Amino acid sequence: MAPFLVELVHHQQKAIMTNRATTSFPILDVLAERWSPRAFDQSATLTMADLGPAFEAARWSPSANNLQPWSFIVGFRGDETFDAIVATLSGFNASWAPHASALVVTITNTLTASGRQNVSARYDLGQAVAHFSIQAQANGLSVHQMGGFDIETLTDSLGVNEPLEIVTVLAVGPAGDPATLSDEMAERELAPRERKDVSEFVR
Template identity: 50%
Template sequence: MTISTSDRRAITSHPIADVLAERWSPRSFDPTAEIADAQFTTLLEAARWAPSASNLQPVRFIAARRGTAEFDAIVDTLVGFNQVWAVRASALVVGIAVTAGPDGTPYRWAEYDLGQTIAHLSVQAHSDGLHVHQIGGFEPQALARHFGLADTLVAVSVTAIGTRGDAAALVEPYLSREVADRQRLPLDDLVLVFA
């Protein structure tokens, strides 16, 4: 049985760019799809060109494709329920915030800048026919130990990247989440002041 997730366009209250309205975060990745060097590098290049406070660029990445020891090491740090589906992604990217400069000065906006880089990567991926799913459920200390990250390099997220697969391959509760209506809070709930 194949379950269609082809039309997942956001129903917005105001028009937004197609690349944003059509972007969504599947868990059903095609376990046979591969990501080529050039395509993977393009995603990281898009991330590199995200805005950065004072142009400090306090971000780093661990980028690994399925089939590598690095990919497997990242999967091992994922909380169990994320391992179930993320192992099928073509690649995983760990987003790392550089929290302080060489002289110890804190980089207050590091996590904000990192979020921008992953947003740019996500939009580029969608533009290139790929999908991403950002993951917060992982063990940052285990990941830091495995990759020898310094104390000022803080793993904030893991992003699964790949080609969408058949949702029927998912087990519950992931299947239900995959086909559920997309929802966001109303804009009026998010905007505190609009002058």
């Protein structure tokens, strides 16, 4: 999608639903506005270039010993990789995630260069995904992370071998209209967003 279209969709997305977090302290707009939609704009298509800024943000995230253990496999709606990922989605994920423009498999290298266990492998991947999500949000693309998929089947079908390990799948694309969802999922989509208070997890 051309950058101006991403911008346009961003504005439309805001018109559809912002779902902005209610915060006790001021935070960056892009953080307050990030959320995980299930309704995606089914008319939107993306290319690798559209995801370039988000992968660039992931690239510049910190990692233990700068090992950068992350890697990603991207499927775009309509291609073989996308279909292979969709085939492994479980539960509700199988109904909404196929409408995203892209599905991104997140992978980490569990070993260091010297062959030792990298205890930070998943931590570092998670941080790279956080950077990816925020940059995507800034570019008008929503990201919905998923752990609900058949990891063994996906590992086999994508040919991911040790020491690489699949961790999550990301649904990526411009958010859509909640009215396109089933009643049950629309209710969840429109439910107030909840979080613990900062005082409950900081002492």
